[in-house]
Amino acid sequence: MEAVVAAQQPVIKVAALCGSLRKASFNRGLIRSAMQLVKDSVKGMEIEYVDIAPLPMLNTDLEVNGTYPPVVExxxxxxxxxxxYLFAxxxxxxxxxxxxxxAIDWASRPPNVWADKAAAIVSAGGGFGGGRAQYHLRQIGVYLDLHFINKPEFFLNAFQPPAKFDSDGNLIDEQSKERLKAVLLALKAFTLRLQGKGYI
Known part of the structure; x- marks a missing residue:
């Protein structure tokens, strides 16, 4: 019976975007860890990392007769x-x-393809762990009709001992992985709720 219920649950497709273009970025490491978590312990989700590095700077001169450059499209x-969506x-x-x-601005050009979707934000850095950027992103989301989960919040001070990342930017702190897992579970539940599906 449990197998039948599991088979009926949809797979949530998550697009993950990292605001840092650096390969060893801690924030990119958060996305890699999230991708591993959905393979190991958060069932019913698939995360695709969407690289924003190839996008040209926004310039409406590049829009021709309602079309966009191939990389933008x-x-x-x-x-x-x-x-x-999962934003790091x-x-x-x-x-x-x-x-x-x-990247946000390109996808908001008509028609806005962000609208009416759930999203979560994670961040790593010094001090407040990227918290101010998260609050600004939430403000942007209001105009985009993005619906961010409220809790749990995930801010990570990457420089406070003990070490949270290795030299390649991979998350190694187990407590932080558990916190990240909680974010993914909340994102999954909220996405299903917005889609009108009650089970998680």
Missing amino acids: AFRQKILQADC SPEYNYSVSGPLKN
């Missing part, structure tokens, strides 16, 4: 086809990074 389709957002000058804002 491919990105927009990935956003459109996802059930929800570093904090640059109290805000989100330029590359992430650029």
